[in-house]
Amino acid sequence: MNKRDIIICRCEDVTLQDIHNLMDKGYTSFEELKRLLRIGMGPCQGNTCGQLVQREISKYLKVKLEAVKIQKVRPLTTGVKLNSINEGARDES
Amino acid sequence: MKANYVIIGAGISGCSIAYNLAKKGVKDIVVLDKSYLTSGSTGRCGAGIRQQWGTKMNCLLAKGSIEFFEKAKDTLEYEGDIEFKQEGYLIISTTFEEDEQFEKNVELQQSLGIPARKISKEEAKEIVPHLNTQIIKGATFCPTDGHLNPFRMTDAYYRAAKRLGVKFYFNEEVKDIMVHENKIEKVISSNLEIYTNHVVNAAGGYAKEIGDMAGVDIPVYAENHQILVTEPIEKIQSPMVMSFSKNIYCQQVPHGSFIMGRSDPSVAHNHCIESSWQFLDEMAKTVCEVLPLVGKLRVVRQWGGSYTMSPDRQPIIGDTEALEGFYLACGFSGHGFMFAPMTGLLLSEIMLKEPSTIDISDLHISRFKNKQVFTYEKSVV
Numbered sequence: 195m196n197k198r199d200i201i202i203c204r205c206e207d208v209t210l211q212d213i214h215n216l217m218d219k220g221y222t223s224f225e226e227l228k229r230l231l232r233i234g235m236g237p238c239q240g241n242t243c244g245q246l247v248q249r250e251i252s253k254y255l256k257v258k259l260e261a262v263k264i265q266k267v268r269p270l271t272t273g274v275k276l277n278s279i280n281e282g283a284r285d286e287s
Numbered sequence: 288m289k290a291n292y293v294i295i296g297a298g299i300s301g302c303s304i305a306y307n308l309a310k311k312g313v314k315d316i317v318v319l320d321k322s323y324l325t326s327g328s329t330g331r332c333g334a335g336i337r338q339q340w341g342t343k344m345n346c347l348l349a350k351g352s353i354e355f356f357e358k359a360k361d362t363l364e365y366e367g368d369i370e371f372k373q374e375g376y377l378i379i380s381t382t383f384e385e386d387e388q389f390e391k392n393v394e395l396q397q398s399l400g401i402p403a404r405k406i407s408k409e410e411a412k413e414i415v416p417h418l419n420t421q422i423i424k425g426a427t428f429c430p431t432d433g434h435l436n437p438f439r440m441t442d443a444y445y446r447a448a449k450r451l452g453v454k455f456y457f458n459e460e461v462k463d464i465m466v467h468e469n470k471i472e473k474v475i476s477s478n479l480e481i482y483t484n485h486v487v488n489a490a491g492g493y494a495k496e497i498g499d500m501a502g503v504d505i506p507v508y509a510e511n512h513q514i515l516v517t518e519p520i521e522k523i524q525s526p527m528v529m530s531f532s533k534n535i536y537c538q539q540v541p542h543g544s545f546i547m548g549r550s551d552p553s554v555a556h557n558h559c560i561e562s563s564w565q566f567l568d569e570m571a572k573t574v575c576e577v578l579p580l581v582g583k584l585r586v587v588r589q590w591g592g593s594y595t596m597s598p599d600r601q602p603i604i605g606d607t608e609a610l611e612g613f614y615l616a617c618g619f620s621g622h623g624f625m626f627a628p629m630t631g632l633l634l635s636e637i638m639l640k641e642p643s644t645i646d647i648s649d650l651h652i653s654r655f656k657n658k659q660v661f662t663y664e665k666s667v668v
């Protein structure tokens with residue numbers, strides 16, 4: 195299958211080809227790829243693409259899977275509306 | 288190994304300095320970073336670009352930098368999109384005193400050729416329809432301020448510098464700087480020993496520690512500032528909306544998501560870059576009051592990063608009296624991303640003893656000598 199047709203990040207619509215293009219330019223860490231392609235920055239926060247990208251980097255660099263760091267996990271675990279947070283915060287105080 | 292110049296830090300400042308030196312024909316430049324490109328404050332910032340400042344120096348640095356950003360894609364021959372959006376900053380005042388201060392700010396800005404102006408509540412509402420005008424007195428607006436993608440902009444400098452022969456080493460932490468008879472001898476990092484007589488300290492939040500390695504006391508400290516991003520939606524807001532008294536900045540970026548941040552006045556001085564639920568609570572309260580419609584959006588992610596504060600909230604750019612060949616570009620106090628083109632240009636001029644594009648003697652570290660009280664930049668969140 196053509197790498198252009200393989201979607202790695204559904205949130206931000208990033209293909210395998212996009213990732214390989216950047217790896218060819220020397221960007222071979224998740225954090226760098228994330229910042230240039232937005233992988234892992236969408237609503238799923240890398241839950242879908244994290245391991246796929248990890249595998250691609252490991253194959254590309256010919257290193258063990260465990261040696262490839264995945265994205266930093268940041269809060270929130272799921273999207274919450276600012277209004278809900280606002281109401282919650284006001285109820286507490 | 289040997290190098291003519293060693294630059295510590297591959298944030299926007301280090302990359303801009305490297306590019307400017309290389310463009311002037313300097314060979315043998317090495318940039319060291321303890322992590323990856325944009326891993327410091329640059330990759331954590333609010334991506335805002337503005338010229339509406341309260342001090343002349345900050346206004347000039349911002350203005351000159353915007354002129355560069357406008358042509359940056361071509362100048363740096365960058366193939367990607369740097370996502371520079373000039374749709375303004377709308378700065379709202381909520382008290383009479385603030386409104387008066389803005390009057391003075393705008394006067395200063397206009398005298399320097401910055402197209403900012405004072406506007407009424409009604410005009411502000413036209414520019415941002417979902418703004419809660421009940422809480423505002425007035426506003427200022429500068430249409431050429433805006434947004435720029437920090438990763439892409441830094442990458443553009445990085446790639447241009449590399450093409451000009453600059454060598455970058457990542458995951459390479461500077462551990463010590465060896466000095467002999469007031470001259471730099473070498474820089475020691477995780478895996479390298481580099482013989483050099485010139486070092487640039489562009490280490491962001493760690494500028495003080497780098498100064499200590501060289502025996503130069505730099506009066507700056509790092510403090511955590513938090514920020515969050517929402518899910519993307521269709522475009523509803525053009526400018527950055529900012530308020531110093533309400534403690535908020537909030538902008539919809541070209542991608543569609545909203546980025547917003549605020550400061551915690553009681554924050555500790557250290558290298559913490561964690562996120563907290565307290566920030567989330569306060570941020571939600573503030574944005575729901577100032578821009579109620581934005582309350583409907585879901586928060587996707589929050590993070591933190593360092594502001595490197597100087598005593599007068601203005602950067603320290605220049606050489607040092609204490610140590611020959613030691614140069615500083617630090618203490619940006621939360622607004623160093625937007626100044627980077629001027630930082631690189633002006634510091635390279637000083638390093639190569641060329642005439643300065645603008646006089647920045649006021650940004651020299653010597654201004655802090657024997658001084659306790661400062662007039663400082665008040666227009667910061």
Ligand SMILES: Cc1cc2nc3c(=O)[nH]c(=O)nc-3n(C[C@H](O)[C@H](O)[C@H](O)COP(=O)(O)OP(=O)(O)OC[C@H]3O[C@@H](n4cnc5c(N)ncnc54)[C@H](O)[C@@H]3O)c2cc1C
Nearest residue numbers: 296298299300321327328329333335461491592623624625
């Ligand atoms: C939440 C937040 C929002 C902000 N919003 C804005 C904004 O809207 N507009 C704006 O203009 N500015 C903003 N800023 C400020 C801006 O991010 C900084 O002023 C700017 O990025 C500084 O860039 P720098 O290159 O000087 O430092 P950094 O980007 O911090 O780069 C310093 C580099 O030095 C490296 N380093 C440190 N110590 C060592 C060592 N010992 N050895 C090797 N390398 C080392 C680090 O790894 C880092 O990559 C914001 C900052 C934060 C935290």
